[in-house]
Amino acid sequence: MPPERDTPATDPWTPLRRMTPARIGLGRRGDAPPLEAVLDFQLAHARARDAVHAALDVDALAAALEGRPHVAVRSQAPERGTYLRRPDLGRRLEPACLEALPRGEWDAVFVLADGLSATAVQRHAVPLLNATLARLPGFRVAPVVIATQARVALGDEIGAAIGARLCAMLIGERPGLSVADSLGVYLTHAPQSGRRDSERNCISNIHQSGGLSYAAAADKLAWLMAEALRLKLTGIGLKDEQQAALPEA
Template sequence: MSDGTPATAADRWAILRSATSARIGLGRRGDAIPLEAVLDFQLAHARARDAVHTTLDVAALEDALRPHPVLRVRSAAPDRATYLRRPDLGRTLDADTILDGAEDGVDLVLVVADGLSATAVQSQAAPLIHACLARLDGISIGPIVVASQARVAIGDPIGERLGARLCAVLIGERPGLSVADSLGIYLTYGPRPGRRDSERNCISNIHTRGGLSIDRAADTLVWLARESLRRRVTGVALKNSLGAEPAAPVLSTETEG
């Protein structure tokens, strides 16, 4: 301890717990975990399950995105149960989808996909998009596309059909037992079906409980978008160098399928 007194086991666990959201040093009551720790775990598990199974309220999201125009699309997965069992269908547009792009195309199209946490999308997608739009001067933006039962790669056919040079997919990330409403962004230059995971940049862990803030995520996305349009690449060929330190976790992989 700071006064020279040796730290007790409880003190050492408290120090470790202050540095992580992992469940460590929970203690025990007899031969079992304390009841409060059990109840906390059950609550976190219930929130994660709810995040996966909750249906995105598209109408409410459209209202939150005004005045920017919004298009609705669906994946080839007919319902949530099928979507969870068949990741491949979540990457493909429904066969009846009609999307017409501008004659000259656009620089960027923003796609909002429910992914594996509609909870994250419902609460954070609109504020993040508004923050991005306020920073994207000089870049032409297509309509915002809201995709239901969708995974990351659904942005490829959407971007191609809308004639976008760049596609950013905002998607609910797979919930865990510490955060159930984390949002991710996947950026792809020259979107078209068949793009590989290594051709995308990912900004992850966007949430309000110790994660990446909305403003920091918007700054990172806008910097990557401008650099992508200038260099005509994304993924492993585009590294984040915004500021002296990395502004966000920027990966080149697709964690949401």
């Protein structure tokens, strides 16, 4: 008779799987993982690759802004292949795009950038933007900037050119094998070329598949933005001391 297999009721790994999307206790069939686990891994890998190589639909993203003023720019990386091979080009704005940026005195500019997952920005950037703006009464907010082939540091040049005291870069995070559409936010005070990563605050893992919710991320981002303007800094000098909301029973 074939050996008995664990059922969900008898498998000792089942309680742990309920607590994490990590691939644990997959078991084996002979000397290989179970076919279901292999196919699931291949699907997750394909989704991650698709997210990295997908092009941001700028027109659809602009339409989702529902009339909110915006401008589209691009980095010096001419296409996706170059962007992936030359991170330095993704950090610099295409010179012709400088003319498209409106100048003014703004408290903040929001940059919606494809990063390493255009899928994440397409799905989550506008809902998070709307939730955050609702929590920032009185803020002078510049027109939204939609940036393609963009790295995080591209926001420094955009923020400096547009005249914003803060730059909030909403950007697609590097896909993993659990989530391919995770959004990150990088907040920088007094943005200018040459800012270090230690001079930014980051909010990560924003998505609707068990990640940080739009409401929770917007609460945190709005709090950090207000504190950044009060203290005139971001990064390691700005500690996240916001009172965390307890989950509802």
